[in-house]
Amino acid sequence: MIAALHKQAIQLLLDLINTPSFSGEEDETAGLIEIFLKKQGIEYHRDQHNVWAVNKYFDEKKPTILLNSHHDTVKPNKGYTRNPHEAVIEEGKIFGLGSNDAGGCLVSLIATFCYFYEDRDLKYNFVLLASAEEENSGDNGIRSMIPKLPEIDFAIIGEPTLMNLAIAEKGLLVLDCYAHGTAGHAAHSRGDNAIYKAMEAIAWFQNFKLPKVSETLHDTKMTVTQIDAGNQHNVVPATCHFVVDIRVNDLYSNREVLDLVKEHVQVEVKERSLNLNSSSIAKDHEIVRSGISLGRDIYGSPTLSDQSNLSCPSLKLGPGDSLRSHTADEFIYENEIEEGIDLYIKILKGIV
Incomplete structure (x- = not known):
């Protein structure tokens, strides 16, 4: 099952790269995510350009984990030597705008959600949110979705961290x-x-x-x-x-x-705004301890993400390298996505 999820996640990433999705213009990529979830037999919801779903046996009596990443991108900078909207795989690298920030994280979290979707015996519920307007901190992204989602106990925000644990964010x-x-x-x-x-x-x-x-x-x-x-x-x-x-x-x-x-x-x-506050999760939180047990490092992140819109504890975690974000000829390694899916599943298995 996991090998199939690897393949499906990478194909979804290629499709997303080939489809422009600047902040506020994510209609087509939202549609791609809908199609993917439908093919997986997952019941989903859409609100503007945000797509979300809950696990099949969602139980209101259980605590809930949010799995979130975004499918919008910045506009390509002038240094690109490739077509930013043409996904190309060369020597194990997937090139294209949004591949690293945050397409690789998004498809890895979607694959992880699919893995747990039909499990009846989870200690936690899962909410998957593929959100819009992260790059411009827009009003129609995660901020608009929080009141519409089930109550969240803690969140994993998919941003490139080399699968290390960013337990705080400025x-x-x-x-x-x-x-x-x-x-x-x-x-x-x-x-x-x-x-x-x-x-x-x-x-x-x-x-x-x-x-x-x-x-x-x-x-x-x-x-x-x-x-x-x-x-x-x-x-x-x-x-x-x-x-x-x-x-x-x-x-x-x-x-x-x-x-x-x-x-x-x-x-x-x-x-301009007081909304984008710092965020963190305790070092002794069980999700952090689970990641540390698998050899992952902890650190504080200087970059901003949708964590700033959450009032619950949140962990920034994802495949790819933050230093590649917003760079010309952006890329992510295929094996980073495969390892990302594997590690997401292992870390969550440590608590669910």
Whole structure:
């Protein structure tokens, strides 16, 4: 059965790669997932571009595990030398946009769900969710599905981790900051230069270290990534806008970091969202212990995923390498998918 699942999962991945599915445009890949589940004899549901299912003998009295990954992709970057929407296998590598992030994880989780689907004696229920709009943190992805799914006790989020256990993930807080001054002629001493005010705040972001350091996610990292001011060489600008990217560890909420920033900088600060908080699962959780028993490492992930939308404990785990995500000529190894399916099943067998 597992060998057949390997083959079926890889074919599904090839089909997904061959079908463009940018965030918000995942209708056709959702249809492919529906067809796959139907062929497996699995009853499924679809909500916009999200496809989900529960195990055949779902029991409301049992706790529930969410198996989730996404089928949308970013747009290909200009460095591609291959057709990003043409799946090609060469020397054991599957090339194509979304192969590594997160197609390999998605098809591996779907295969894992199929493996357990008809088991009557599970200690846990399973919910499978192939979600949309992960790459753009859209409103019509996992966030829209959480109220519609059964209550989840913990989740496995399929993202490329080399099948190691990412037990914590940094949150994301993006700030638009505006330094305000007074316009004036550059040749005179008149004018209150907004750029200089922005520079003071930027220096604070560069040098300030938040005191709480996490065991798994280390420090909270603040980086100024964009700046914009002025439109003429001889005019002192009245406004300087800059953007700050903040990766928040699991010892702070996004609200706490925002409040701290506003206490220290003398510029206007507007947050884009407070929803993308850090997430984690205890090191002694049974799913983590099961993975460790199979020789998998634990670590904290600096990258954001749909974990940030969940209020339950969650583990990021999947085949592929995060360093390949969003790169030109993206790929995943065939044997990574096969090993991913095997390890997902073994880890879950350790608790179900």
